[in-house]
Amino acid sequence: MSDDSPDLKPATDSLRPMTEIQIRQTREFVEGLSSESQTYWDMVSVGDELSRDLHITPELVILYADGVEDYNPWYEGWRMDQWHIAGTSPFGAAVVPPLLVSHFVLSVQFDHTKPFAIGSIHTLHDSQIIAPIPIGSTVRIHTKAIDKFIRRERRYVRHEVTVTDAVTAQPYFIETRDILSL
Amino acid sequence: MSIRNYGAPSPDGLITVATPVGHELIGVKKKAAIQLMGSRVWGRFNPNHWDPLYAAETGLKAPIQTGEMSSAYLAEMCVNHFGRNFFSNARMTCKYIASTYANEIISTHGVVREKTPKGAGFRFKVEIWAENSQGEKKTVGWVEADVGT
Numbered sequence: 001m002s003d004d005s006p007d008l009k010p011a012t013d014s015l016r017p018m019t020e021i022q023i024r025q026t027r028e029f030v031e032g033l034s035s036e037s038q039t040y041w042d043m044v045s046v047g048d049e050l051s052r053d054l055h056i057t058p059e060l061v062i063l064y065a066d067g068v069e070d071y072n073p074w075y076e077g078w079r080m081d082q083w084h085i086a087g088t089s090p091f092g093a094a095v096v097p098p099l100l101v102s103h104f105v106l107s108v109q110f111d112h113t114k115p116f117a118i119g120s121i122h123t124l125h126d127s128q129i130i131a132p133i134p135i136g137s138t139v140r141i142h143t144k145a146i147d148k149f150i151r152r153e154r155r156y157v158r159h160e161v162t163v164t165d166a167v168t169a170q171p172y173f174i175e176t177r178d179i180l181s182l
Numbered sequence: 183m184s185i186r187n188y189g190a191p192s193p194d195g196l197i198t199v200a201t202p203v204g205h206e207l208i209g210v211k212k213k214a215a216i217q218l219m220g221s222r223v224w225g226r227f228n229p230n231h232w233d234p235l236y237a238a239e240t241g242l243k244a245p246i247q248t249g250e251m252s253s254a255y256l257a258e259m260c261v262n263h264f265g266r267n268f269f270s271n272a273r274m275t276c277k278y279i280a281s282t283y284a285n286e287i288i289s290t291h292g293v294v295r296e297k298t299p300k301g302a303g304f305r306f307k308v309e310i311w312a313e314n315s316q317g318e319k320k321t322v323g324w325v326e327a328d329v330g331t
Contacts (some may be wrong), residue, residue: 006236009235012233015244015285016216029226067224068254068255070191074190074261091266091269095269097261098272099274100259111252114229119226119228122250123249123278125253128272128273129273129274130271133249133277
């Protein structure tokens with residue numbers, strides 16, 4: 001099957017094996033997402049601010065690190081045989097991968113109380129990594145929509161982001177990021 | 183050191199105060215595996231990242247990786263080269279200039295472009311990018327980190 005042909009749609013199972021039950025469940029899931037969604041452009045107004053606290057558990061770090069096949073032991077606060085451990089890194093105990101919090105900004109800037117704006121694409125980030133984040137920390141992610149603009153007939157939303165320790169207010173991370181909206 | 187620390191990067195990284203401008207970083211190489219692209223860690227609420235049919239309906243020739251995956255690959259390279267220095271007072275800018283499609287092989291690259299004296303060491307500026315096996319750039323940017331300061 002050619003994915004390049006505009007007239008020939010790929011099958012749901014064209015990239016990984018599935019039975020008809022898995023295919024049906026997948027299609028139902030996608031249809032549910034599409035029916036509830038607004039565009040990100042319409043969901044956000046300049047000046048919108050959102051904040052949430054994220055507890056960065058050892059298991060969350062493993063989930064993220066495995067998702068990008070980064071097996072650096074500095075990020076291990078959980079192991080299959082020992083479960084929760086302090087771990088080791090140049091900072092003492094295990095730490096959070098430097099860009100993990102950048103990913104979870106999505107769950108703040110996209111208002112989690114509303115259906116996700118599917119079809120949106122992250123296009124840019126300018127990130128300042130201020131200090132290492134110990135695994136087990138709770139961080140406060142704050143986002144502010146600072147601009148909406150159209151470039152080459154495409155719609156973008158820009159956010160400013162700060163990540164601080166929810167208990168001590170230690171600054172960990174600052175970011176500016178752009179999302180391309182449908 | 184525990185045996186479980188085998189395979190960890192050098193704590194101070196591979197770049198030293200003596201590393202010259204023009205030095206090329208050894209990157210990492212990954213496959214855009216659909217099973218990883220569809221992981222719940224990325225949310226699964228955007229089918230463009232894991233569903234071939236939805237991706238085709240939105241004009242994509244295949245599902246595309248979330249940009250965070252490409253940035254994480256570049257960050258892994260930077261941790262290997264800057265070690266602990268990449269976790270404090272560092273900066274990373276990435277622009278996703280082309281989509282990374284399922285099954286592509288992605289490699290990361292970096293070249294030291296500047297080193298500015300700072301304290302007892304230098305602040306390094308490195309051009310970074312990720313490309314597929316045909317040499318098509320997907321993500322471009324730069325990082326800054328202090329070494330020996």
